[in-house]
Amino acid sequence: MQALYYLVYIWLGIAIEASHYRGGTFTWKPVSPQVPNQNPVSISFTQRHAWRRGSYFCDQTTINSGGTVGAGSVCCLGSQCGSLGCPLSTAVPCTDFSVSQDMSAGQASSILSLSPNIKVALTFTGGAWISLNSGGGNWAVTTQISTYMRADGHYNTAPTSAMVPVKLLRQGFSYTWLIPTADTDGDIVKCRWASATAVVPTNVIADECAGICGTFPGATLNSSSCMMSYTASSVGFWAVSLMMEDYEFSWQTTSMSAVPLQFIVQVYTSSSTCTIGPSYTGTRPAGACVGVDIGQTVVEQAIFTVGCSGVTLTDVITTSPPGMSRGTVTQSSSNPLEYTMSMTWTPAASAWGSNLVCYTPIDSLGQQGNTQCVTYLVAVTAPELIYTSYVNGTMSPVGTVMSTQNVWRVECTKAVNRPSSVAYIRFYQTSTATQVGVVTGTEFCGPQSRPITDPNFWPFNIFNSAAYANMTGMTTSSTTTIIPNVTTQAVSTTTANPAITTTGITVPSSTTPYTGMQIFVIHLHY
Known part of the structure; x- marks a missing residue:
């Protein structure tokens, strides 16, 4: 200096x-x-x-x-x-x-x-x-x-x-x-x-x-x-x-x-008895980092929730870069407390670097939720899990695996960091099979990988039928084991389900990028 x-x-x-x-x-x-x-x-x-x-x-x-x-x-x-x-x-x-x-x-x-x-x-x-x-x-x-x-x-x-x-x-x-x-x-x-x-x-x-x-x-x-x-x-x-x-x-x-x-x-x-203001609830988590290529059109669905029944969402104040357009705020037909709004943007070359997009919801009582932002890192490509086919792809193991399997391997398109989310792999019901940010890039805020929506992305079956019986609510298909109602815990701890492994599942202690472009150890939570 x-x-x-x-x-x-x-x-x-x-x-x-x-x-x-x-x-x-x-x-x-x-x-x-x-x-x-x-x-x-x-x-x-x-x-x-x-x-x-x-x-x-x-x-x-x-x-x-x-x-x-x-x-x-x-x-x-x-x-x-x-x-x-x-x-x-x-x-x-x-x-x-x-x-x-x-x-x-x-x-x-x-x-x-x-x-x-x-x-x-x-x-x-x-x-x-x-x-x-x-x-x-x-x-x-x-x-x-x-x-x-x-x-x-x-x-x-x-x-x-x-x-x-x-x-x-x-x-x-x-x-x-x-x-x-x-x-x-x-x-x-x-x-x-x-x-x-x-x-x-x-x-x-x-x-x-x-x-x-x-x-x-x-x-x-x-x-x-x-x-x-x-x-x-x-x-x-x-x-x-x-x-x-x-x-x-x-x-x-x-x-x-x-x-x-x-x-x-x-x-x-205000004299209202409702003291819970509206909140931004996704689909991107607050503070998410999204890698966007120049000229790539981004369409996001922002989701908001009001805090009390009988209260409606009346406005969403946005802070957005030039060229980003917003759709109308629409109430969910299945959940009257939930609202969605689309945001569409195609960044120009001049938008390279960090671009904050912020949302501040306001309800019919005048209550304002906290401002929550998503960072779009323009001209930075997010890492992706390499997926060609399960025969010649990068996922391992596939097919039938033993119930004691605790090491899972997948390759990425570039060097990656440990994600800030609470686990490396999570299992969902097919109806909600979306996972954002399985891996993050090494640039600045760590641009997250895209959602995985393919239920056949990593097909495997667990051989030990006794293990299935010990896991309440677990079902299987011909391709992928599905575990409903999954909750996750902090990455600082490792909790192994004994029905899956008796040796424990280890998590890399380093916060630096992984060597090469492979993830060898997967942290599983049930």
């Missing part, structure tokens, strides 16, 4: 009509991170802003046509500006909207050409926030971009973050929620409160929050886990201003970059 940095300030010189802003975030990445000694260094700068929908209208037609929301310009201030001038507009294509929350949000990316071996600060300023219980007035959304090369010989990619523009909390309850972050480089990410007097390289003081510095009293922030806690004791509106910083090594005390996240917290009162 270099010891000396240069700072450039970006200043917005255009006033924004009062009470329209709902928060925003910046992030950035080098266009060619692995090409050394660039001059200039091309940086893809991404900005996301939320506004009052009554001021900047957006609907699905606006999104489909590429219509923009917001106003203003990002301008450069300082001796290092050169000819940069005012290169960026803050009017960005709309990507998300909410009728119930009166919100429009948009995102755009632009290319900046910067000198090597400098840090530049970009600040979007204006006024004003919605009327707040504490602070308010002007805003300053600030980030720092470094064009120094990292110790690994690459240019740094900043973290990304996301949050619903207006987070709803019910008065009288205590809450803890995660600030979603992602870092394509796999760096350590820490969160902190924004500061009006942040000391940056060359001893320049940067204002990161303007009128909303320290204006969320009583809230606590864990810098390592990025968990925020708050007891909603008073009704009203508060603005939150945070900074996410990335560190290549744990011993570093100076971050490589800092990116902002600003949003509003609204505390409301």
Whole structure:
């Protein structure tokens, strides 16, 4: 890491009509991170802003046509500006909207050409926030971009973050929620409160929050886990201003970059006896990492559940990249508490790296669930289990196996890590034979393998009929042993069913990628 940095300030010189802003975030990445000694260094700068929908209208037609929301310009201030001038507009294509929350949000990316071996600060300023219980007035959304090369010989990619523009909390309850972050480089990410007097390289003081510095009293922030806690004791509106910083090594005390996240917290009162808000329940688990090729169309079914009977799901606030479209929220015909919504996206080449897609459900009582995100890692292919046929395929053993069999082998298309899910292989009834993320890749968050839906993927029969009799509810078919109602346990423990093996099932202790592209030891839970 270099010891000396240069700072450039970006200043917005255009006033924004009062009470329209709902928060925003910046992030950035080098266009060619692995090409050394660039001059200039091309940086893809991404900005996301939320506004009052009554001021900047957006609907699905606006999104489909590429219509923009917001106003203003990002301008450069300082001796290092050169000819940069005012290169960026803050009017960005709309990507998300909410009728119930009166919100429009948009995102755009632009290319900046910067000198090597400098840090530049970009600040979007204006006024004003919605009327707040504490602070308010002007805003300053600030980030720092470094064009120094990292110790690994690459240019740094900043973290990304996301949050619903207006987070709803019910008065009288205590809450803890995660600030979603992602870092394509796999760096350590820490969160902190924004500061009006942040000391940056060359001893320049940067204002990161303007009128909303320290204006969320009583809230606590864990810098390592990025968990925020708050007891909603008073009704009203508060603005939150945070900074996410990335560190290549744990011993570093100076971050490589800092990116902002600003949003509003609204505390409301309710007399309803239902205190369980809606939740995101899949199909992808919260925090999942999905590898997506450029130009590959992704169709996801997001599932949500309301907490009480008689309550309906009225809205889902999304945070999504440009080009992603959402379907309508549909109630399940078999479970009135469950709702689904489709999301479709074909990422362009410019979307390479981490892309957060976040869901925040709202029910008919005004209760808002926690924001849950899925990371799409574009231009990274997820590993897959190699399956040709059970005769010439990679699965072993197949056919008839003994009840004492405790080692199972399958090959993968690339090096893999131990998955974060609780077991390596699970057995399901044929009607629910879907397993996501049997293996994960080694890149950043570990892109998960695709679901396995073929009931004949790994055909085998267990020879010992006495073992069958000891396992309540177990049935067999001509190809695959099916065990219904499976539950799993943590990967830190190994529980072997004595009907399957008397020698125990071992789990690799290493968290590093497996050597080669094979999984030799399978962790079974029943």
